[in-house]
Amino acid sequence: MEGLADLAQKYFSVSVIKEVFPFLLKGALYTIIFSASSELIGIIVGLFTAIIRVTKVKVLSQIATIYVDIFRGTPLLMQIIFVYYALPYVGINLPAPAAGIVALSINSGAYVSEIFRAGIESIDKGQIEAARSLGMSYAQAMRYVVIPQTMKRVLPPLTNEFVALIKDSSLLSVIAISELLRTSKEMMTWKLNPSSLTAAALLYLAITVPLTRLVSYLENKMKKGDV
Amino acid sequence: MIRIVDLYKKFGSINVLNGVSLEVRKGDVLVIIGPSGSGKSTLLRCINLLEEPTSGKILLDGEDITGKKIDKNKVRQRIGMVFQSFNLFPNMTVIGNVTLALQKVLKMKPAEAKKAGTDLLTRVGLKDKIDAYPNQLSGGQKQRVAIARALAMNPEAILFDEVTSALDPELVKEVLDVMKDLAKSGMTMLVVTHEMGFAKEVGSHVIFMDEGKIIEDGLAEEIFDNPRHPRTKAFLDAVLS
């Protein structure tokens, strides 16, 4: 029983949580800003590289594949450290927030690229053929027929990827960005009490659970054949 | 209007078309029959430039469309195609399907395209469905939309690849009726089908293909009622029994 009381005092102290909450909210806001902007850039990068890969544009498509392999195949933490600490040696000096967004964006771009590639390839070949038989160019068929259909299909995996990115953005704490996890660790040191971690966990859940629910909803809708 | 000279198509080491030659004049309705795998779809797909022939020529009004310098998009505007599996764009309404290429390829204004599309849909008996989505239509309705979509580009010829094969029997007639109307209006058509009634009523001639070759050709009555070649006979016995 004493153990439980200790646990409650250390990790679920309401008074501590109340005190640190405003700071955590700010951290959560940073988390959202960093992950949302990186996701947005990642979507643009990913869509672009996916199209290059499925259309098999020479050289470019090999470069795109290498990009995807590298950034999916190495730890994000390492990528963040490289962008922030190694790039200055080649004259690219990014402030921490910019380095963070760059690292997260190119990392998520690699995953998004895979999602889009799979999405584009899942569209029945008859769609392109029908479009082309009407005299559309390959680019028009992609733009007006294939990509719009892909967008619907990739929405669930993209949202899942976004959820992963939100959690991964906690790695930005290593380059001193005060996102949610780092803020909660600072609060823990300040209050000498880890309840701030519990509060941060709840905030992460408040952000991610609606998104995962959205995924289930979308997937259900698609199963019913609305797409 | 379309003349095919000694067309060969290989997929890897498999010869799918083995020297096909034929001629279709303006207003002709050529019916193509033959067992599954005999190369009928490949032949139509070559004409629509969806496949590249290994050798041989396809002449459209005397011009070889298999040449390197040919603008494939222009050729495809002149030769429409309707597929067995409809291939309607599921994310667009019926009118959207019919007008997409009008707007994007022919750069028609939306209002103008909509009017042209509505006229075509009226022609195939689907005026009341213009705002429906493909998944709200029966197979027969879908295929009629696909025909209207092909007609929208005002092509000189249309290729039909087993367009009634995926349909429930009771829906076949509505599609064939549209095709018969088209044939009677003078459209040049190449039709892969086993619908004998259609072939007899509007077919100018029939070819029987097997193993990538034309085995027999002639008038519908001749081929269906008096096949000369034993393979044609065996095929017809199997299909029509």
Ligand SMILES: Nc1ncnc2c1ncn2[C@@H]1O[C@H](COP(=O)(O)OP(=O)(O)O)[C@@H](O)[C@H]1O
């Ligand atoms: N893209 C392709 N790659 C390899 N083989 C193909 C391809 N398309 C068709 N074939 C083969 O070519 C042959 C003829 O096919 P097809 O033209 O579809 O015949 P049909 O329409 O008369 O049934 C079949 O054996 C088929 O497997």
Ligand SMILES: [Mg+2]
């Ligand atoms: Mg076929």
